[in-house]
Amino acid sequence: MIQENLNIVREHIKQACLRSGREEKDVTLICVSKTKPATDIHTAYENGERNFGENKVQEMTDKFQELPEDIHWHFIGHLQRNKVKYIIDKAYLIHSVESFRLAEQIEAEGTKHNVTANILIQVNVAQEETKFGLDRAEAVALVKAISVGLPHIRIKGLMTIAPFTEEPEENRIYFRQLRELSEEIAKLNLNHVEMKELSMGMTGDYMTAIEEGATLVRIGTGIFGNRAYLNRQ
16 A cells, blocks of 8 residues: 555656656655554655654654664654754754744754754744744744854754645645745845755645645655554653
8 A cells, every 4th residue: 555655646746846847856755654653664665765754752763763774754743842852863854943942952952962953944824823833024033043043953944734625725825935935035145044945735735835846745644544643742
């Protein structure tokens, strides 16, 4: 099932790139493996995937120890400051930074472990009360603050979680707004900031996200099937 699903997702990515005049190589598939066993990840790995997304610190650290070293682990969930120390040297990219206090903790742990953390700023473009993330003005302010005083952090772009909808087209406006915000920030030419990545689009709407400029799409159910949720933090 996983192999067949991957083939379908890859074809959809290819078609979305063709429709929008983009290169397929410019879009990275992140297989969201949260709650899934290592055997499922191995299957995707054996089929060529190297980017996997987790939203629980304990689950990511467990899998980091168990699975191949060349996997790029993406932390995509809400990150508590007291958990940063566990993933600072394991996360290839932290997608969900939405406060200066969290950034300060990442800086402190980066200094301690002598690593530079790659992060994305999480923007709540749709302004949903139930989701984390900043509005446009707050995102710009946070990027500026991090660029000035936190040398162990590199901002690689922006992330958003669009509203759940049965109709992907409804989220096009949010994906477009994130891309426009990215372009606005890029023009500021800030130190340690490159608006290279746009993490947006999930199983239900990733093709629309790609058409609007997504470089990272986070696909879980579309690859691994429905999840069995675990009580892990």
